[in-house]
Amino acid sequence: MSESQTVAVLEWGTSKIKVLLxxxxxxxxxxxxxKSSVDTALAIKKGDIIDVAKTYNKTRDAITSAENNASVxxxxxxxxxxxxxxxxxxxxxxxxxxxxxxxVRREDVERAKEDAKxxxxxxxxCYIQKICCGYYLDGKFxxxxxxxxxxxxxxxxxxxxGDDERIIEMANIIRSAGLEFDDIILSxxxxxxxxxxxxxxxxxxxxxxxxxxTTDYALIKNGKVLLAGVIPVGGNHITNDLAIGLRLSAKTxxxxxxxxxxLNITEEERTKVYWAIGDKQIGDKKILGESVNKIVRARxxxxxxxxxxxxGEFLVEDGISExxxxxxxxxxxxxxxxxxxxxxxxxxxxxxxxxxxxxxxxQSWATSIGMLEHIRTxxxxxxxxxxxxxxxxxxxxx
Amino acid sequence: xxxxSKIRVVGIGGAGIRMLSAVESLxxxxxxxxxxxxxxxxxQNAQAQKxxxxxxxxxxxxxxxxxxxxxxxxxxxxxxxxKVARHTRVLVLLSGLGGGTASIIAPIxxxxxxxxxxxxxxxxxxxxxxxxxxxxxxxxxxxxxxxxSTISAxxxxxxxxxxxxDGIEEAFAKANNNVAQTVELLASxxxxxxxxxxxxxxxxxxxxxxxxxxxxxxxxxxxxTRAFDEIxxxxxxxxxxxxxxxxxAIKCPKSxxxxxxxxxxxxxxxxxxxxxxxxxSVCVDANVSEVKILAISSGTQNSTSDDSTEYNTQTEAxxxxxxxxxxxxxRERMTLSNQTHPYIEEEENTPQMSSEPxxxxxxxxxxxxxxxxxFKPEPKLDTTQAKQKEQMFFEFDERGLxxxxxxxxxxxxxxxxxxxxxxxxxxxxL
Numbered sequence: 001m002s003e004s005q006t007v008a009v010l011e012w013g014t015s016k017i018k019v020l021l022x023x024x025x026x027x028x029x030x031x032x033x034x035k036s037s038v039d040t041a042l043a044i045k046k047g048d049i050i051d052v053a054k055t056y057n058k059t060r061d062a063i064t065s066a067e068n069n070a071s072v073x074x075x076x077x078x079x080x081x082x083x084x085x086x087x088x089x090x091x092x093x094x095x096x097x098x099x100x101x102x103x104v105r106r107e108d109v110e111r112a113k114e115d116a117k118x119x120x121x122x123x124x125x126c127y128i129q130k131i132c133c134g135y136y137l138d139g140k141f142x143x144x145x146x147x148x149x150x151x152x153x154x155x156x157x158x159x160x161x162g163d164d165e166r167i168i169e170m171a172n173i174i175r176s177a178g179l180e181f182d183d184i185i186l187s188x189x190x191x192x193x194x195x196x197x198x199x200x201x202x203x204x205x206x207x208x209x210x211x212x213x214t215t216d217y218a219l220i221k222n223g224k225v226l227l228a229g230v231i232p233v234g235g236n237h238i239t240n241d242l243a244i245g246l247r248l249s250a251k252t253x254x255x256x257x258x259x260x261x262x263l264n265i266t267e268e269e270r271t272k273v274y275w276a277i278g279d280k281q282i283g284d285k286k287i288l289g290e291s292v293n294k295i296v297r298a299r300x301x302x303x304x305x306x307x308x309x310x311x312g313e314f315l316v317e318d319g320i321s322e323x324x325x326x327x328x329x330x331x332x333x334x335x336x337x338x339x340x341x342x343x344x345x346x347x348x349x350x351x352x353x354x355x356x357x358x359x360x361x362x363q364s365w366a367t368s369i370g371m372l373e374h375i376r377t378x379x380x381x382x383x384x385x386x387x388x389x390x391x392x393x394x395x396x397x398x
Numbered sequence: 399x400x401x402x403s404k405i406r407v408v409g410i411g412g413a414g415i416r417m418l419s420a421v422e423s424l425x426x427x428x429x430x431x432x433x434x435x436x437x438x439x440x441x442q443n444a445q446a447q448k449x450x451x452x453x454x455x456x457x458x459x460x461x462x463x464x465x466x467x468x469x470x471x472x473x474x475x476x477x478x479x480x481k482v483a484r485h486t487r488v489l490v491l492l493s494g495l496g497g498g499t500a501s502i503i504a505p506i507x508x509x510x511x512x513x514x515x516x517x518x519x520x521x522x523x524x525x526x527x528x529x530x531x532x533x534x535x536x537x538x539x540x541x542x543x544x545x546x547s548t549i550s551a552x553x554x555x556x557x558x559x560x561x562x563x564d565g566i567e568e569a570f571a572k573a574n575n576n577v578a579q580t581v582e583l584l585a586s587x588x589x590x591x592x593x594x595x596x597x598x599x600x601x602x603x604x605x606x607x608x609x610x611x612x613x614x615x616x617x618x619x620x621x622x623t624r625a626f627d628e629i630x631x632x633x634x635x636x637x638x639x640x641x642x643x644x645x646x647a648i649k650c651p652k653s654x655x656x657x658x659x660x661x662x663x664x665x666x667x668x669x670x671x672x673x674x675x676x677x678x679s680v681c682v683d684a685n686v687s688e689v690k691i692l693a694i695s696s697g698t699q700n701s702t703s704d705d706s707t708e709y710n711t712q713t714e715a716x717x718x719x720x721x722x723x724x725x726x727x728x729r730e731r732m733t734l735s736n737q738t739h740p741y742i743e744e745e746e747n748t749p750q751m752s753s754e755p756x757x758x759x760x761x762x763x764x765x766x767x768x769x770x771x772x773f774k775p776e777p778k779l780d781t782t783q784a785k786q787k788e789q790m791f792f793e794f795d796e797r798g799l800x801x802x803x804x805x806x807x808x809x810x811x812x813x814x815x816x817x818x819x820x821x822x823x824x825x826x827x828l
Contacts, residue, residue, distance in 0.1 A: 045803050084806065232806050233813050240798040241816040245825045250799055273828065286828040294825060298817040306808065 005379065006033070008066070008074040009371035010059065011187065012082070012170075013364075014044050014213025014236060015328070017058050019066040020360075020368040021074065027383040030376050032360055034070035035368075038062040046213040046232045047083035047187075049169060056173045063177060076182035077174060078375055080190045080367045081128060082214050084232040085163035090133065091119050093155045104137065104145045104153055112155035119159065126164040128184060133158050133226045143222055158225055160186050185374055187367045188216030188228050193377075194370030195326050195350030196220065204320035206311055206343070207350070209366055210329035212236045215303060216367075219311055219320060229310055233303050235329035238296055245295045246287050252276050256287065261296045263334030265289060300335060304342045315343065326350030328364040404430040405585050406486040410504045412440055413494020413522050419445040420574035421492070421581045429585050432482055434507075436461050436471050436499045450478055452503070461498030465535065468502035476510075479503070481796075483510040487598075488588055489517045490581055491543070494555075495536035496524035505539055508546035516598050517547040518584065520577050520612070520634070525555045548598075549605045549694060551612040551634045553577070573633045579614045580634075583692035587647035587679035596647060596679040604643045604677070608696050611638035616690040619658050626669040629693050641670040641695035646678040649690040654682070662691060670695055 004023045011018040021034040038061045043054035067073060093116025095108050117130050135142045137150035145153055174181060192207035204221035213234045219227040238261065243253035260274050272289040314320050323343050325335060330349050340347040352361040352369060360369065407429050409418025415433045422431050422445040433444035434452060441451040452471040461467040472479060483489060489511055493500035500521075508517055521543065523536050544550040553573055587596040613632030617625035629635060646666050648659060663676055670693070800806065800814035807813070811820060818825060 045800070046806065050803075084804075232808075236799060237814070237817075240800065240814070241818060244796050244798045244816050245818055246827065288826050288828055291825045291827070294823050295816070295818045298821055298823050302817045302821075 003027075004031075006070075006072055006074065007182070007372065007375050008063075008077045009080065009368050009375070010063070010077050010174075011080040011368045011371070012044055012047075012049070012055070012059070013040070013211055013367075014047055014234060015040060015211075016364075017044075017055075017062045018365065018368050019062045019077075020365075020372060021066050021070050021072065022372050024376050024379055027376070027380045030355070030372055032357060032372070033072070034066045035360060035365075036062045036065035036069065038065070044213070046234070046236075047211075047230065048085065048166065049083075049173075052169060052173065056176055059173060060177050063179070075180060077179045078183040078185070078371055079170065079174065079181065080187045080371050081162070081167075081170070081184055082187040082211070082216050082230055083162065083166065084214070084230065085166050086128070086160065086186065086230045087125075087162070088158060088160045088227070088229050090227075091116050091157050091159050092136075093117065093157070095153050095155075097151055097153060102149045102151065104148050104150055106146055108153050109135070109145060109155065112153045113157070116155045116157040117159075121161055124164055125161045126167055127159060127161050128167065129158075129160040129186060129189075131158040131160070131189075131225050131228075132156070133224050134222065143224070158228060160228060183371075183375060183378070185371060186216065186218070186228050186230075187211070187214075188218040188230065189225055190368075190370030190374060191216060191326050191350070191366040192218035192220055192225070192324075192370065193373045194352065194366045195324050198223070200322065200324075203322070204314070204318075205322050205324060206307075206314070206320050207324045207326060208307055208330075208339075209327035210234055210303070210325060210335075211327045211364075211367075212329070215307065215327070217307060217310070219314055221314070221320065227311060227314065231303065231306050231310070233299070233306070234327075237303075238299050238329070238332075241295045241299050242292065246276070246285075246291060248276055248285065248287075256292060257296065257332075260289060260292050261332055262293060263297055263300055263332060263338050265293045269293075296332065297338075300332065300338060301342070304339050308342055315345075320345065323347040324350050326363045326366040330363045404428050404486070405488040405490060405581075405588055406430050406432060406482070407490040407492065407581055408432045408434060408482055408507060409444065409446065410434045410491065410493040410507070411497050411500030412437065413497075414492040414500055414504075415440055415444045415446070416570070417492040417494075417520070417522075417574045417577045420571075420578035422446060424578050424582050426582045426585050428589055429581065430486075434479075434482065434499075434503060436468060450475070450482065452499070463498045463532065465498050465502050468498040471499075472503055472506050476506075479507055480510045483507045483515070484512050486515060488584070489515050490584065491517065491519045491521070491547070492577060492581075493519075494522040494524070495539045496528065496532040501535045501539040505542040505546070508543055511546075516601065517549075519543040519547040519550040520553065520580065521550070522553040522555055522573075544609060545607055547606075548602045549610045549612075551610045551694075553634045554636065557633065557636045576614065576632055576634065579616075579690070580612055580692055583614055583647045583649055583690055586649050586681040586683070587692070589681065592679055592681040594678065594680040596645065597677060600677050601645060604645070604675075605694065605696055611635045611641075611695050611697070612692070614690065614692040616686075616688045619654070619661070619689055622662055622665050622689070622691075623669070625689070625691055626665050626693070629691065630669065635693075635695075638670070638695060638697065640697070641672045642697060643674045644670060644672045644676045644693060644695040646676060647681075647692040647694075648678060649681045649683055649686060651686050651689070652682055652684045654689065658689075662689065666691075666693060 004025045006023055009020050016037045017040055018037045020032060023031040023033055025031055038058045040058060043051040043058060049055045093112045095111035095115060097104055097108050099105055133156040135145045136154040137145050137148055138152055188209055191209035195207060196205050201220045201223050206219045208215055208217040211234045213236050215231040215234055217229055218225055239250060239254045239257050242248060242256055243250050256276055270290040273286050275284050276287050277284040323339055323345050325339060336347045336349060350363055350366055407421055409415040415435060418431055418433055431446040432448045433441050433446035434450045435441045436452045438451045441449045452475050491504050491507060493504045495501050511517055521540060524532050526533055540552060586592060611634060613629035613635035615625040615628035644666060646663060648662055659680060663678055667676055797814045805812050
């Protein structure tokens with residue numbers, strides 16, 4: 001008989017609060033049973049919660065809606081986190097090999113890991129995630145060091161931290177909704193899990209989730225997350241630029257961005273005149289295709305250049321092999337071509353697993369899908385560990 | 399990073415922008431220069447930290463003296479003008495009145511400024527030969543500015559050109575330089591580093607609503623009397639013989655003693671026969687070798703209540719000849735009436751400009767004066783002009799949707815300000 005477990009993920013995006021409910025069947029198959037999304041109504045800006053009460057109400061609405069759709073009650077929820085307050089750094093921890101034969105043992109690895117994770121943050125900051133990026137045996141990179149010969153082992157960790165007040169604020173909102181934290185993960189990493197294959201993760205891939213308020217990115221190589229971060233610029237900045245540059249309302253600017261925001265335009269499109277609202281009534285306004293293009297291009301190129309700066313050390317020959325863009329703003333026409341030029345690497349939009357229902361396979365849902373995939377993998381590992389222990393007990397007693 | 403709030407110096411119109419260029423060339427710390435004009439090219443070429451072209455289809459190359467066009471532009475850009483006028487402690491307006499742009503925009507900025515803002519208007523008046531309509535417009539603008547500004551001083555082109563031995567270019571350059579030095583000394587008087595700062599409240603009590611006379615000079619302390627003679631002959635001091643009150647802003651070397659300051663003040667009192675009080679500010683600057691003095695004075699009670707008397711006494715002004723009589727008459731005219739500005743409602747409870755121009759005909763003026771200056775039919779835009787339709791990069795820190803969020807900084811740049819704006823990319827508006 002197959003076993004199933006219901007899990008829930010919550011994403012506090014700048015434009016939408018999203019909830020996905022899924023069943024993990026036999027710790028292998030992911031079966032999405034419900035989804036809901038609620039407009040944030042400016043309660044969240046650039047990934048940061050501006051209005052706690054409004055965020056709570058909207059979150060409650062999204063959760064209730066998802067629960068009603070699936071006729072289930074959820075108790076735990078996993079959270080994808082983003083925001084301008086999130087910072088990352090990499091930290092090395094070292095240990096000398098203690099054994100006389102010079103072979104690395106599990107204890108040596110653990111000591112190196114503990115040393116890497118020990119770094120104390122300044123007051124007001126707290127860790128969100130500590131991710132092992134790999135090991136160095138006598139300075140040489142290694143993924144699995146146990147049993148190998150060396151005199152010293154270094155363990156490298158990606159340390160993700162945020163403002164503790166904001167994290168507590170998030171926890172309070174979740175608890176006020178009668179739920180408990182299951183897991184917490186950086187949005188960029190979740191998105192990267194959703195849109196990459198194991199092969200891409202081994203070869204080296206940079207995934208950028210260009211959302212409404214922030215761009216969350218993660219760089220994965222050799223199956224490990226080596227770098228992650230948040231650039232506080234997203235699709236809303238493009239909308240804002242259009243509103244200011246073309247003297248439009250935010251609402252009209254958003255529709256102009258969606259309908260005629262292109263990064264590469266033909267000569268014909270350059271001189272083409274659009275109507276901002278489209279009803280040609282009082283208040284409508286003519287805009288030039290070239291103007292829209294210039295504004296959108298300036299912002300997107302700047303954003304991608306920031307991203308290039310942040311991941312610069314991996315843009316070497318044996319660094320990453322490709323770039324994947326996801327998130328709502330990855331739908332802007334021509335963005336992959338521009339990114340390909342900037343990173344000098346092939347660039348594509350995120351592709352999702354064929355097992356997912358069609359209405360979920362959207363760039364804007366990448367983070368939530370990635371979260372579910374992360375939970376599934378975690379549960380699978382947990383189950384395999386249990387299997388291992390049971391197997392050992394079996395060996396002893398039977 | 400310095401937290402000192404900057405003095406905002408705004409150059410409006412062609413003449414104002416030229417004055418602003420002179421100010422900018424002095425590289426005065428803690429000031430923010432803003433160039434505003436309806437002539438896009440003029441703003442483009444201006445030396446200013448911030449530029450605001452008030453361009454619409456009809457005003458690409460200025461208003462041609464048409465006040466209606468200037469007002470249309472102002473209404474279109476009123477939110478930007480408000481940004482220029484607000485959130486500053488001291489607002490200095492530089493303009494040459496009489497043209498369409500400056501005569502309308504300068505009073506609008508003064509009106510948009512928040513209550514409590516110290517407004518200093520340093521404006522040039524046109525020559526009388528430029529026409530009655532232009533002169534009348536300048537007069538009304540100045541009257542409006544005078545009633546809105548803490549300090550309002552007039553630089554008369556008639557006086558400037560007739561009293562100068564230099565060529566026209568040198569004469570204007572000297573006058574602009576004089577304005578720039580005035581701004582420099584005001585900035586040092588208001589700066590945090592000033593040993594004794596300018597007292598804004600006292601300044602308002604002394605000069606508000608009255609025409610001020612401004613002059614500046616620099617000299618060694620031994621030649622301080624000569625410095626005050628120079629101040630007396632400053633273009634914005636003409637017409638001033640006896641002062642009711644005076645503000646003396648002093649910028650002196652580190653070695654200066656209190657006795658020397660006392661001597662400067664004593665000389666000021668004697669030179670201008672100051673009737674009432676002299677207030678002063680002192681800023682010590684290790685980089686200056688001479689004493690720099692700015693004198694701002696108000697006329698005596700008699701002379702300010704009836705300026706015509708004062709101007710009639712000015713026949714003794716240097717290089718006066720029969721032709722210059724008109725110049726002094728013109729100043730007299732400028733200060734005669736207290737008319738409402740033709741395009742700005744005076745009521746305090748109207749936050750914005752009226753939607754319809756208010757055509758007030760002053761009793762003393764012939765009705766023809768009120769007609770806006772004839773504007774030549776708009777020539778058809780050729781390709782070069784069409785190119786100029788490209789709106790200049792708007793350099794204000796506009797954050798739109800992110801207005802009330804913390805600064806989104808990366809390497810000293812606020813990412814919430816539009817990228818096209820920071821990268822100076824021109825955007826075409828239709």
